[in-house]
Amino acid sequence: MIVRLIPRLRAGRHHRCVTESTTSSETGLPTTARSPTARTGRLVGIDMARGLAVLGMFAAHTVPSGWLHTLVSGRSAALFAVLAGVSIALLSGGTEPHTGRRRTASAVRIAARAVPLFVLGLLLTSMQVPAMVILAFYGVLFLLAIPLLPLRATSLAVSAAVLAVVTPLVSFLVRSNMPSPKRLGYTPDLADFTSLEGVAEAFRAIVLTGAYPVLTWIPFLLAGMALGRLEPRVFRGRLVAIGAGLALLGYGVSWLALYVFGGFERIVGIYQGKFPPRVVEELLASNLGTVPTRDPAYLLTAGAHSGTPFEIIGAAGVALAVIGLCLFAERSRTVLFPLAAVGALALTCYAGHLLVLRALGPERLAPLMGEHPHALWLLLVTGALLCAALWRRFLGRGPLEWTLHRLTAALGKLIVRGNPTSAENSTSE
Numbered sequence: 442m443i444v445r446l447i448p449r450l451r452a453g454r455h456h457r458c459v460t461e462s463t464t465s466s467e468t469g470l471p472t473t474a475r476s477p478t479a480r481t482g483r484l485v486g487i488d489m490a491r492g493l494a495v496l497g498m499f500a501a502h503t504v505p506s507g508w509l510h511t512l513v514s515g516r517s518a519a520l521f522a523v524l525a526g527v528s529i530a531l532l533s534g535g536t537e538p539h540t541g542r543r544r545t546a547s548a549v550r551i552a553a554r555a556v557p558l559f560v561l562g563l564l565l566t567s568m569q570v571p572a573m574v575i576l577a578f579y580g581v582l583f584l585l586a587i588p589l590l591p592l593r594a595t596s597l598a599v600s601a602a603v604l605a606v607v608t609p610l611v612s613f614l615v616r617s618n619m620p621s622p623k624r625l626g627y628t629p630d631l632a633d634f635t636s637l638e639g640v641a642e643a644f645r646a647i648v649l650t651g652a653y654p655v656l657t658w659i660p661f662l663l664a665g666m667a668l669g670r671l672e673p674r675v676f677r678g679r680l681v682a683i684g685a686g687l688a689l690l691g692y693g694v695s696w697l698a699l700y701v702f703g704g705f706e707r708i709v710g711i712y713q714g715k716f717p718p719r720v721v722e723e724l725l726a727s728n729l730g731t732v733p734t735r736d737p738a739y740l741l742t743a744g745a746h747s748g749t750p751f752e753i754i755g756a757a758g759v760a761l762a763v764i765g766l767c768l769f770a771e772r773s774r775t776v777l778f779p780l781a782a783v784g785a786l787a788l789t790c791y792a793g794h795l796l797v798l799r800a801l802g803p804e805r806l807a808p809l810m811g812e813h814p815h816a817l818w819l820l821l822v823t824g825a826l827l828c829a830a831l832w833r834r835f836l837g838r839g840p841l842e843w844t845l846h847r848l849t850a851a852l853g854k855l856i857v858r859g860n861p862t863s864a865e866n867s868t869s870e
Contacts, residue, residue, distance in 0.1 A: 484673060486768035487527060489777055491784030493763060494520040496822050499794055502572045503817045505810050514727055515745025518575055518653065519661050519756035520763060521787075525579065526586070526665020527673070527764070530597075533590045536670055540591075548587045553849040555583035561792065561841075566630040570795040571806060573729075574628050578653035582662050585655060589663070594670035601663035605753045608657050609740060612649060612748060617734040622650045626729030626746075652730040657748035664757050668764070677768035684762030691755025695743035698751075704741040711736055782829040786839035790825050797821065 497517030504510045533539050533547040562577030589597065627646045633639035648656055673680070699705040709721050716724070728747040732739035743751035770777060783790055798806065809817055832839060838846060 484531075484768070484771075485774045485781050486677075486764070486771045487524065487673070488781035488784035489767040489770055490520065490764045491524050491787045492780040492782070493767070493784075494518075494524065495783050495787050495790050495825065496780075498791060499821045499825070500818050502794070502798060503810060503821065504814055507814060509815070509818075511726070511745075515747075515752065516756050516759050518746075519753075520760040521575070522579075522582065522658055522661035523665035523668070523757060523760040523764070525582065526662040526667075527669040528665075529583065529586050529590075529662075530666040530669025536594075536672060538591050538593065538670070544590055548590060549852050550849040551583050551587055553852045554845050555580040557845055557848070558583070558788075563629060563631045563634075565792065565795055566628045567632065568796075568799055570799045571803065572795055572798065573626050573652040574795065575653050576791075577629055578647060578651065578655055578658065581647055581655050582658060585659060586662055586666065589666065592666070592670075594667045597663050597667035597670060601660045601667060601757075604663065605660040605757065606750045608660065609748055609750050609753065612654065612656050612731065613734055613737070613740060615649060616731065619650075622646070626652045628652050650731060652746065654730055654748065657731075657753065660753050661757055661760070664761070668761070673764070674768055674771075677765045680765030680768070681762050684758045684760070684765060687758025688755050688762065689758070691751045691753070691758060692743050695741060695749075695751035695755070698741040704738050707736065707738045708742075711738075778833075779826040779830040782833035783825050785833055786829045786842060788841045788845075789839035790829060792841060794821050794825070 494517045497513035497520070500509050500513045501515075501517055529551060532550060533544065538544070539547050557580075558576045559580030562574050562580065565574045565576065589600075592600070622645070623642075627642075628651060629643035629646055633643040645651075646654070648654060668680070699708075705718075705721075705725075708725070709716075709718050712721060725742045725747075726744045728744050730746050730748060732742060732747050732749060739747075740749050741751070742749055743755050745752070774781065801809075806817075829839075837843075
């Protein structure tokens with residue numbers, strides 16, 4: 442796990458230098474942040490990984506079934522969450538967490554992005570886009586990260602490992618003593634905030650019962666923050682190996698528990714013959730944020746969006762391995778510039794593709810996805826790569842990224858103003 446990287450980091454402290462590194466466009470964080478111990482140059486590999494996450498989201502929303510849907514479902518969103526953690530760590534000091542006013546300025550920037558992301562998520566859901574919008578949940582995750590800014594890599598990695606096991610169990614126990622949610626895969630919208638009952642339902646969904654409950658998604662953010670407290674380029678080889686090991690642990694142990702030690706037979710028995718085993722397998726492969734609480738055997742699964750310990754460990758491992766591979770791929774940054782551009786404009790691309798799907802409408806989407814399952818995805822991918830590359834080359838930040846950057850840069854400067862030391866050393870914009 443990430444904890445194993447710490448001794449090597451300490452041994453290499455004499456390599457310190459200032460770097461300009463990419464932070465999350467999806468989160469709205471600035472595109473530059475100075476890390477006192479990172480190696481050299483911009484972390485283009487982080488942009489590439491985020492670009493893959495965006496294109497994976499396109500597939501999850503437009504490819505109804507098949508190997509591509511299975512590959513990206515759940516894992517693209519988990520990759521986004523891990524990358525958000527990396528960005529937050531870089532923004533707040535990298536390997537040397539900010540202290541004093543600089544930490545306060547970082548906290549203000551993160552909070553200033555969390556609120557617009559939350560509102561944008563509500564707006565998109567209110568427009569009835571054909572997807573479970575993650576942005577409102579992300580906004581809450583960023584706020585939860587603020588108290589964790591002082592923590593270093595070891596503490597963050599240990600916390601991620603513990604919570605990956607504990608929070609799904611807590612969720613299962615709490616939900617077992619609650620009435621079943623009215624809606625599965627629920628994401629809040631603006632209408633929920635017009636009544637106290639709606640606010641209460643939105644709160645339950647965001648924390649516990651919704652499509653991306655923060656209780657079981659916080660381990661992804663912590664894993665990313667732990668990585669951001671290290672030097673990602675230095676450990677990219679080990680990152681790939683550790684990620685692959687975690688993926689094998691999560692998905693492999695789940696498979697053994699289900700198909701060797703009888704977990705799947707027990708779950709099939711719960712349905713009392715109403716569904717054949719093949720249908721039950723399909724039900725377990727894709728969830729809507731949580732697993733049923735009828736039997737603890739459901740916690741043995743690792744299906745997409747299940748929120749079980751095995752799914753969290755496996756998806757986090759895939760995310761770490763992808764990030765490591767993308768850091769290796771920086772050598773081909775010229776060829777992969779369009780992919781990195783999508784990652785740099787991730788928030789704009791994510792919101793844009795949802796608006797395209799909304800404009801098409803269900804009457805066009807259903808037959809198109811049925812007759813040509815990959816056509817719409819390929820069109821979205823081609824359009825995103827082309828438009829993002831041109832925009833990035835000639836205009837820089839995307840429109841949504843620029844708006845969030847200007848807002849948070851102004852607030853950050855208010856915090857460090859009047860303190861010459863803080864202003865001199867504050868994060869470069």
